[in-house]
Amino acid sequence: MNHPNSRAQVAYFSMEIGLNPLMPTYAGGLGVLAGDTIHSAADLGVPMVGVTLLHRRGYFYQRLDRTGSQSEEPVAWAIPDYAEPLEPRVFVEIEGRAVQVRAWRHLVTGMSGHTIPVYLLDTDLPDNSPWDRTITDSLYGGDAHYRLCQEMVLGFGGFALLRALGQDHIYRYHLNEGHAALLVLALIEAETRGEPGNGEVPPEVIEKVREHCVFTTHTPVPAGHDQFPADLAHRVLGTRRCDLVQACQHQGALNMTLLALRGSRFINGVAMRHGEVSHSLYPGYPIHSITNGVHAVAWASPAFQHLYDRHLPDWRYDHLSLRYAISIPGTEIWAAHREAKLALVDVVNRETNAGFDRDVFTIGFARRATAYKRGMLVFRDAERLQRLGKQVGPIQFVFAGKAHPQDQDGKDVIRRIHAMRGQLSVAYLANYDMTLARLLCAGVDVWLNTPLPPMEASGTSGMKAAMNGVPSLSVLDGWWVEGHIEGVTGWSIGEKIDACAPPSEDLEACHAAALYDKLEQQVLPCFYHDRDRFIDIMKHTIAINGAFFNTQRMVGQYLRNAYRLVDQTANGA
Numbered sequence: 001m002n003h004p005n006s007r008a009q010v011a012y013f014s015m016e017i018g019l020n021p022l023m024p025t026y027a028g029g030l031g032v033l034a035g036d037t038i039h040s041a042a043d044l045g046v047p048m049v050g051v052t053l054l055h056r057r058g059y060f061y062q063r064l065d066r067t068g069s070q071s072e073e074p075v076a077w078a079i080p081d082y083a084e085p086l087e088p089r090v091f092v093e094i095e096g097r098a099v100q101v102r103a104w105r106h107l108v109t110g111m112s113g114h115t116i117p118v119y120l121l122d123t124d125l126p127d128n129s130p131w132d133r134t135i136t137d138s139l140y141g142g143d144a145h146y147r148l149c150q151e152m153v154l155g156f157g158g159f160a161l162l163r164a165l166g167q168d169h170i171y172r173y174h175l176n177e178g179h180a181a182l183l184v185l186a187l188i189e190a191e192t193r194g195e196p197g198n199g200e201v202p203p204e205v206i207e208k209v210r211e212h213c214v215f216t217t218h219t220p221v222p223a224g225h226d227q228f229p230a231d232l233a234h235r236v237l238g239t240r241r242c243d244l245v246q247a248c249q250h251q252g253a254l255n256m257t258l259l260a261l262r263g264s265r266f267i268n269g270v271a272m273r274h275g276e277v278s279h280s281l282y283p284g285y286p287i288h289s290i291t292n293g294v295h296a297v298a299w300a301s302p303a304f305q306h307l308y309d310r311h312l313p314d315w316r317y318d319h320l321s322l323r324y325a326i327s328i329p330g331t332e333i334w335a336a337h338r339e340a341k342l343a344l345v346d347v348v349n350r351e352t353n354a355g356f357d358r359d360v361f362t363i364g365f366a367r368r369a370t371a372y373k374r375g376m377l378v379f380r381d382a383e384r385l386q387r388l389g390k391q392v393g394p395i396q397f398v399f400a401g402k403a404h405p406q407d408q409d410g411k412d413v414i415r416r417i418h419a420m421r422g423q424l425s426v427a428y429l430a431n432y433d434m435t436l437a438r439l440l441c442a443g444v445d446v447w448l449n450t451p452l453p454p455m456e457a458s459g460t461s462g463m464k465a466a467m468n469g470v471p472s473l474s475v476l477d478g479w480w481v482e483g484h485i486e487g488v489t490g491w492s493i494g495e496k497i498d499a500c501a502p503p504s505e506d507l508e509a510c511h512a513a514a515l516y517d518k519l520e521q522q523v524l525p526c527f528y529h530d531r532d533r534f535i536d537i538m539k540h541t542i543a544i545n546g547a548f549f550n551t552q553r554m555v556g557q558y559l560r561n562a563y564r565l566v567d568q569t570a571n572g573a
Contacts, residue, residue, distance in 0.1 A: 009171040010048040010563055012038065013158055013180035015150070016059075016139055017052045019106055019118060021434040023082050024058025024075040027139050028368045028402075029460055030218055032434060033270075033551075034176055036295035038118060040551035042110030043317070046559065049167055050118035051158040053150060054079070054104055059139040062402045062431045068418025072405050074138075082106055083120055088164035092157045094149055095236055099132045100125045101157040103165070111297075111316060119165070121157050140404065148228050148236050151256070155182025159190070172563045175215045175264065178226050178256035184209060184263030185237075185244050201247040206263070214562045215264035216290075217257060220277045220457045226256040261285050266562045270458040273481045277454050288561065291479055292458040293554035296322065296546065299464040301442035303339040307332060319552040325469075325542035330535040333469055337445075337538065340468060344443025347429075347436075348398055354427035360394045361527050363473070364444030366432055367461055369403040370410040375417055377450040380512035382423050388520055389424075393528040395519075396425035400432035400440060437461070442468035445527060446490070449474035450511065453497045466545040469538035473523060475511060483545045488537065491518050 016031030017038065026032055034050075041048045058075030065071070083104035091098040103119040110116070123135045135149050158180075162170065173183055187209045188201055219225055233254035234242050242254075249258040261267060261282055268288040269275035275289030296319045300308065308315045311328045315321045325333075345356045356362070367373055378397070379385070389395050399417050403410030420426045429436060441447070447465035449456070449472060456478035463479065465472065471490035474480045476497070484492055494507075494514040526534045559565055 007169050008047045008049040008167055009169070009565060010041075010046060010174060011051060011158075011162060011167065011170045011172070012041075012048055012174045012176060013051045013154060013183055014176035015052065015154060015179035016055075017050055017118060018434055019108065020082060022077065023106070024077055025052060025055045025120065025139070026434075027059040030177060032437075033292055033294075033460055036293070036298060036551045037176075037555060038108050038116055039110070039295045039298060040293075040555045042108045042114050042116045043112065043552065044555055044559075045110065045112055045114040046116070046555065047565075048116050049162065050108075050116060051154070051162065052118065052120055053136045053139070053154060054083075054120040054122040054124075055136065055139045056122075056124060057137045057141075060402070060405060064414065064418070064428065064430045068415040068428060070403055070411050070414055079104065085122075086119075086165065088161060089125070090157060090160035090164050092152055092160070093238065094132070094135075094152050096238060097129075097132075099123055099135065099153070099157075100127050101153055101161060103161050119158070119161060121153055121161065123153060144228055144232060145236070147226070148232060148254075151179050151182055151226070152236060154180055155184075156186045159183055159186035171212065171565065173213050174558075174562070175213060175260050177216065177218050178260050181215075181226075181256040181260040181263070184213060184248065184259055185241055187212065187263075188244055188248070189241075201244060206248065209263055210265045213260075213264040214266045214268075214558075215260040216268055216270065217260070217278055217287075218270055218457045219257075220269075220274055220281075220454055228254040228256075230254070257282075268562065271479045271482065273454065273478065274457045277457075290554060290557045290561065291482060291549065292460050292463070293548075293550040293552070294460050294463045294467065296467055296550045296552065299438065299441060299467045301336075301340040301343075301438065301468050303336040304442065304468050307336045319550040320547050322467075322547040322550075323543045325546065326539050328539065330532060330539070333538055334531075334535050337469055340439075340442035341445070342443075344398070344439045347439055348427045351429055352427040354396075354421070354425065356396050356398075356425070356427065357394070360396050360425070361446075361524060362444045363395060363397050363446050363448050364399075364440050364465070364470075365397065365448045365450075366400040366429075366437060366440050367449075367459075368410070369401040369414050370407055371413065372452045372455045373401075373413075374450045374452055374508075374511075375399065375401070375413045377508065377512055378448065378515060379417070379420050379424070380508070381516065382420065384516050385424060388516065388524065392520055392524040394425070395524070396427075398427045398429065398440065398444060400429040400436055402432055437464065441465040441470065444470060446470065446523060447472045447474070449478075449480065450493065450515070451475055451477050452507070453477040460549075463545065463549040466541045466549060469542050469546075471537050471541045473515070473518065479549060483549060485540070485544065487522065488540045489545050490537070490541065491523055493518060 018026035018035035060072035
């Protein structure tokens, strides 16, 4: 086992990282992806450290009342049970005052014994003012001012703490989304020793910084990228740092994506389609594609882990060996699925009193509750769904997902789904987290995803389902464009739409009709009347999608294409 303080070559910066279901340091897919990335990097022995914020109050704990109305509570967790406080203190200048920052260390150990330390930054220190002590409390909480202060701590504080901890020989800094873009300014300051330079940055300094930075963008629409008004940026960063910003990006507001683009040598989207969309948004930058994955061992249910252990003994170390799942007897695939489904149905009935039947075809839909995810699409024609249930076979739906506290449209989606319980067999599980996701992704019969194209950057929930043989029924967007083979790994909803085409007004009706047709003509008949073929689809889902859409493959691509650690070793750096 390597020592956790050994020198790292890659520093992975992310506003959220899902490290443990009991650590509320993540909100959703971005954070879970970050955690899966670090776990796979530990499995592969990558010399990496992670940097994020502590989030003492978490994202939030979700409660749903009888009408499906969401309320939020802070998350209470015992930080010392999961991380140890470190001694070094650094200071970040915010609004002209020195804010003290320390780190807590959480260790992620891979299957080979390799350990990756993750440093969780914390401003809750006695020497800070009462407000400054709360900067690292809430994930995605507060207003733009609070968010910018958090991103100051992540970028400037994270860089300073790495140096204070002796991690001063980083070869690549990986910015996971634009939240970490101020790291670029911290690197420029280190190169210029903080000297103002009349508001100019020599081109060779920017090029030197770029050589060390990798940027992964996750957002396919301009409105989703962090931008801060110029006056707020001047207030929080100060004039000297704002001059550095203007030297690195376009004039005007502080655009974190543009700053990260300008400051990185390698830029990538998180699916092939997303790379195309990102390039159309920022045509002046070479944007590559590294499709997301999930940590196979983390997302395979206990039943499927035992199944793979019996038939594919190397799968934990070599996820590509999941391709041999095609040879596993169908009776054993179905028995493992049955075990996972029983576990889910028991939880649904205990938590919601929905009266789910273990033999009824079950559709899962779980993700952040927001308008473009179109959680209500499947209920556009409830009467047709009722007819399908009577004529072809019954259907039950299980939903989960949090709406951002300020997203009223997202909260309304939850209420409307909740209200469907009077017409159809529907359950909405509260407080969606990693633990619940593991039950859902393994226990449903089909995974549903209906985003408005091209707004799905990647989406990883369907990949988690694939690790358990659960096929997808999804709109052709994000990762599903790559993972979809009709009738082999699942089913599509509608046709593929040009990534740059404006959304059509009748797309909602077209997708709903296509969804009902696919259920009526293919999915339900296959499940109820051709079980052997359904199991064969489950096998192909594992063998094709499970074997490819995992973070072991993804981290390998980052090592070769983005980090290029092999090149660095060969050059003796």
